[in-house]
Amino acid sequence: MSNESDSQVVVEAKSLDLTFQTNDGPVQALKDVNLTINKGDFVSFIGPSGCGKTTFLRVLAALEHPTGGTVTVNGMSPDEARRKRAYGYVFQAAGLYPWRTIAKNIRLPLEIMGFSKAEQEKRVKDVLQLVDLEGFGDKHPWQLSGGMQQRASIARALAFDADILLMDEPFGALDEIVRDHLNEQLLELWARTGKTIAFVTHSIPEAVYLSTKIVVMSPRPGRITDVIESPLPKERPLDIRDSREFLEVAHRVREGLRAGHAYD
Template sequence: MTEKPVIEASNLSLTFQTGDGPVHALKDVDLEIGKGEFVSFIGPSGCGKTTFLRCIAALETPTAGRLTVNGMSPDEARKARSYGYVFQAAGLYPWRTIAGNVRLPLEIMGYSKEDQAARVEKVLSLVDLEGFGKKFPWQLSGGMQQRASIARALAFDAEILLMDEPFGALDEIVRDKLNEELLKLWSATNKTIGFVTHSIPEAVYLSTKIVVMSPRPGRIHEVIESTLPKGPRPLDIRDSEEFLKIAHQVREGLRAGHAYDE
């Protein structure tokens, strides 16, 4: 990799002080994420995968170590609006239409009215929601709401997309479809994506790089580079030998990291 990494963490630690003593949410995390990579973070609860993503987004502040996003500190990167963040719940405002929700970041960031309208239309078609702009969130299914929230994160030109278990609350059929769409979207936009998940098949299917994490203290156990082709992958790639091999490797990594101890 000759290009400078988009996200670079070295010796990163985050310790929460609680009534029961310190909790090491992250300990000595080293990681580089290059431009255009799709990186999944997988591990059991308490392994710090969400915390790490929140550190990148400057929603948490590390207590030790170094973290840069686009060569800036995470907080500078946040102020420069370098990333879009997708949460586990769609979190659409019930008093705004779908288009109004997608427009929200654009209004805050001061885009012109015409630009706002053009962008809303563009990203709604990217996530396959053309014609739903005037609907209110409650008129849409859960999967469609989550697509709208992805459109909201894509509406402004952030190079980085951070996704915290975005499909965790959806059923598997919807999840498969959204995974496929996400891959298409990623290859069309060439964004750098950080993706937190609980699901091994999801991680393997989507990623160019899989970061296996283990708990207490939260740390990186293993980084697996995917040998699957980059770009849109057909859903049935999940039946291929190569896919199963990588999935097995992830499972072994989770086991060695004591993820199954409880």
């Protein structure tokens, strides 16, 4: 392995295991997961409930700790990476504080990380622009639609300039039309910022449309059944979803899900 390709690796998981101890006995959430994510990748994790896709994301964020194997983020342990602010995390719900305005919500991580007042001001302005929410900084969350709230939460995750964006079904609670729009915006944002994005989803079209790499997972125990490198170009208008390549990739994802006996 050359030095150059080495520096490109952002996430590396090797024979990762994670077993939860529950009242009903041990549950193997992740079994022998091996995965490499390179800088600038857009990786989607797709699979039915219980396949461990969210758990894997949480391991990367050091919210869960593996019981076996190794995982590195930017060459560090997830804990260290967190301390170095390596990633921003976007949850399924926007989780904005109702007592803070949008701007102040975005400022929250900046306050915690000790940015100067002037720097906070500047960054809030920048990310609001990035997610197309200029002029909404002084509104309270309840004054915004669900889609706008989720965009604000993405802005919050972007505010401190982490290289990695971990997104756990960020658009899962939104309707299809809003979702399409946000998918388009997210791709644009990804192209503009060059972030590495790990994205958990239930939706096959969403995964295929967004990703450069699709990780298909299956449950009991949670494991990877297929990793698909997308042949689609980086430039993706919405109607690419009618193209032959797109349908082929979607087909392969579906096959992968079926192979995992996901719907037994």
